[in-house]
Amino acid sequence: MIIQSTSVSIHASLTSVRAFLCDARNLSFLLPQEKISGFQATQEQCSFKAQGGILINLLFSEKGDEFVQYRSGEGSPFSFTLTISLKQEGVNCHGQVTFDGQVNGFMKVLIEKPLKGLFEQMSIQMKAHFEEN
Numbered sequence: 001m002i003i004q005s006t007s008v009s010i011h012a013s014l015t016s017v018r019a020f021l022c023d024a025r026n027l028s029f030l031l032p033q034e035k036i037s038g039f040q041a042t043q044e045q046c047s048f049k050a051q052g053g054i055l056i057n058l059l060f061s062e063k064g065d066e067f068v069q070y071r072s073g074e075g076s077p078f079s080f081t082l083t084i085s086l087k088q089e090g091v092n093c094h095g096q097v098t099f100d101g102q103v104n105g106f107m108k109v110l111i112e113k114p115l116k117g118l119f120e121q122m123s124i125q126m127k128a129h130f131e132e133n
Contacts, residue, residue, distance in 0.1 A: 025041040030126055035050065081099075
């Protein structure tokens, strides 16, 4: 199952956005605080409970010139990758969150809509974070 957020224009350089995203502790700034609990993080990984009590464990996987990728960690209910694609356009950077999860049909019905909302919110918060700072 693949879910993509809307691409957002961020008033920052690709380099600064990528550096921010490579530190898992910073993901707390992108998550809707009213929909998660128990956020814990180190530079390389973070975990939290999403609405419904589902534990999400993200491990930093890799970074490239135009992306940062996390993968599911131990205790996650299914295997997935979370890739944040970045593209420099003038003084702005465009960012988009893509989720690629290995889920069965039943699980897809349960999680697709909430995850789409979560990743849209992450994109919006990514834009807002750099406008505020």
